[in-house]
Amino acid sequence: MINSLIKNNDAVFSAYIKLFNNDDNAISDIAQTIIAAAYPLICFIITIIFATIMVLLLVYLERRILALFTLRFGPNRVGYEGILQTFADAIKLLLKEDCAPKTRKKVFFFMAPFIVLCPVVTAFCLLPFNNFYIQSNIEPSIILLMALASIPVIGVFLAGFSSNNKYGLIGAARSIIQAVSFEIPIGVSILAITFMTGSLNINDIIQSQSSNLGLFGWHFIPQIIGCIVFFISALALLNRTPFDLSEAESELVAGYATEYSGIKFALFFFSEYLLLFLISVLFVCLFFGGYLSPFGTYVLPESLIFIEQIFWLILKTFFIIFFIFLIRAALPRLRYDRVLEFSYKILLPLSLINLNIAVLIQYFMGAK
Amino acid sequence: MKELARNKMTVNIGPQHPSTHGVLRLSVELDGEKITKCTPYLGYLHRGLEKAAQDRLFAQYLPMVDRVDYLAGFFYSQAYLSAVEELLEIEIPKNAQYIRVLTMELNRVSSHLLWLGCFLMDLGNQGAVFYAFNLRNEILNIFEKITGARMMHNYYIFGGVRDKISNNILNDILDFTQNFNQKFKVLENMITENPIFLDRTKGLGILTSEIALPYAITGVNLRASGLSLDFRKEKPYLIYDELDFTVPTAFEGDCYSRYKLRIDEIKISLDLVNQCTDWLLSHQEGKVALELNQINIKPKAGKAVSYTESVRGLVMCHLITDGSEKPKRVKWRTPSFYAVQVLEKLAIGNTIADLMAIYGSLDIVLPEADR
């Protein structure tokens, strides 16, 4: 059954499965056990290291980029040009006293940061960095990615509910309603893309955008409405300005994380930045051609294409992240009831119109 | 069957605010999301400034007057000095009057810029604070050149001002006012037609003149409700009757019209600054102070009241003297004290997010309310 979920062109994973099953008894039992255990462990370590580095980098980048737009410098003294600033902040949070209210629900209070963090880190192994090796290349990878990105909402609710704090509960309730309302436009936009591609696998979606036209063959041109709808809904899912009412500082509520301190507090924001990276990569893969080069052909020679693909993906993702930070510097916050109105009255109809356009395009340009 | 009673939740917007309004405690009763009752509690920033006046000589109290509202120090100095000069029966020279008006109007602009930055930060826009403060920084640098300090100036003395403003500084002021509009355009482009901002402020916190007048609201808050009351025109002091300016008024009384009026006031104040600077450039020979012994000020026994149109409204200084070298009683009538109280009417029916927007638009400064 697993074999049917794995894609055929994934050489490394298929080799691993062969060794794991040991069908032709080619290697000894001990070697088989070692390989069976080592491969997932190595993948796990790579994912964790990558996620940690990405978060540290993103927090630092956000502060520097916000400062860029507000005529300041941002942190530029700790380490070379301030790179170690987040590391210093993390050490400070680690050493803080972990005080929590006595009347909290202990089990849920402890579990909530992990429920918020773990699915997001897991989703990192689904990201397509290049065509030749994806850590976990399963058939319905978009669905799994969106599912993993939606589990943190449960963690948010548990955090607010178990704090036994009325501000936390209000903040948590708002967060959940916002997250759930914006899942629908995102889901419909992704559905439109799958119509145009015919597959739920992210790698296939990227490959379907490759053509001689390069930049102009990507999905953002025929699906421009879907692109905008996805972007705005993504901002809302990530609780970013202009939809960040649940973590607004000028309100009295500090949101669902009111009663958390020290490393548990850090884990909430760790997961927020990881989700930011994740959704940006997804956005780039769906609409902007993922790891494809905008010139159509690759610049580097055959053997080095995999490096170039990683480079293009990271470059495009950082452009999108830059734009998200720019929006934070420029726009005020939407009021909460307006947020929901916006989702149901404007984004949902637009995404349905987009779906119709996608179906029409597929009908006239040959179905898959 | 018992009726399901809706429990009202009392929430405390505590003295420690993440936003920069100062220390105010608002006890708010919520029914779901809407506010049913809002009670402000003052006194967290009370410094006993009125009592301090009774133990100090007139000139000894003068630096403390700058600190009643540290964002509008010149206005309070003018209010206090106007009362004392009325009892001393002196009139300050023309140059001193023009310098006082010049510095007061620049102070008005700097205080409005700070208000603008903080109001936009409350609404969520985190970039606007820095642009507003950048402009304000230039004004504070001008103050530093004129008086020696960026905020608590101690520049006005009994009989005039401490020294004259040199031509270099006057030309710097003219440069500033000429370049201001172009730099302010950044803020205007970001905000004035932004639909998110308009949606957050239009039609919100409507203060009608029927509510405002019994609460003794003055200043921009009252002018946005339709009543054109400006004490620079009603009871002209210094040389305001010689200057040429209009008083903008709006009729809706919501947050957006208060915002618009303050932006207009910035532009009118800069025009007044230009007029004063031009006059001073051509009349540099005049005296800027009467020769008075600052330490030996002994006004005659009596009572004096001075009216000053400060940044947030009317400031009155009641001064009671008994012929000795220390005042008997100094009472400050400050505009924010009354603006805080009208919050209990304006907050009803809105959510907490809107409460922050209304509170920000009223331009309440707690040191002024608590003294």
Place this chain on the structure above:
Amino acid sequence: MKNNDFNMIIEFTKGAISIFKSILTVFCQAFKKRVTLSYPEQKPEIPDKFRGMLELNYEKCIGCGLCTKICPAMDVLKIKENENGIKKLTVIDVSRCIFCGNCAYNCPTGALNITKQYELATNDKKDLILDCKKISEIKAQKETETQAESEISQENIQKAQEMLSSDNQNSENTDIPAFVTEEEI
């Protein structure tokens, strides 16, 4: 109905355009010069009238007490009799000073002055209670030291010039005096 829908679409487009304009305005700020001063490396320009810490010219002080009388913070300046029995301003408490300048503006002899010193942080609050007599003694000592140094260097220059001129006259004279050799070393 149709008009209403049409208006809504126009409002929506106007709104979208103005949001785009505000994003573009903020983006253009990235190319302007930074406003921050990197503090310890770059210091701000201080204008002439700036009010920093106080400084007393001990000789000029006549102990009249006007500064103490006019100080709003009331416990900053203390006048005491020194060992000769003359009243002088002896203590300036910088930790209580509000830097208003009333004392310096009203000093009749011009003994109390305002400096431009604003970096006043110390590790111990007691270091901020200045003893004017000691400060003026230390200052006088430093001045005599620098004066003596400049006198010595003047003497050295003169002697070296004499040596050079005598060398020109008497080139076979290899007898070099001891102190010139030490100086060269």
